[in-house]
Amino acid sequence: MDIEGFQKLIEEMYLEKDTKRGLAKTFMWFTEEVGELSRALREDNREELKKEFADVLAWLFTLASLSGIRMEETLSKYTAGCPVCKQIPCLCAEKEGNSL
Secondary structure (H helix, E strand, O other): OOHHHHHHHHHHHHHHHHHHHOHHHHHHHHHHHHHHHHHHHHHOOHHHHHHHHHHHHHHHHHHHHHOOOOHHHHOHHHHOOOOOOOOOOOOOOOEOOEOO
16 A cells, blocks of 8 residues: 555544544643553554554644645655765764754
């Protein structure tokens, strides 16, 4: 499935419900899912990781849809290389507190 197709699928399943909930409350759900992903990463549980990555992605796409953003269009930020140094792989020096 491509990115636009996935966004449309998530919209078909959840957009009406998410619109009623609103952007702020939907964002809270998203952050809860990020927390669950964090726990799965700590526990190094591969099956849970798969589920939580999918949940985070779905909620992220929902937030984009509620904001009027097509995720396909956001990819251009990275398609030409690192947004800072423009290189693939990134050649930016790692600095404390300074990362993408």
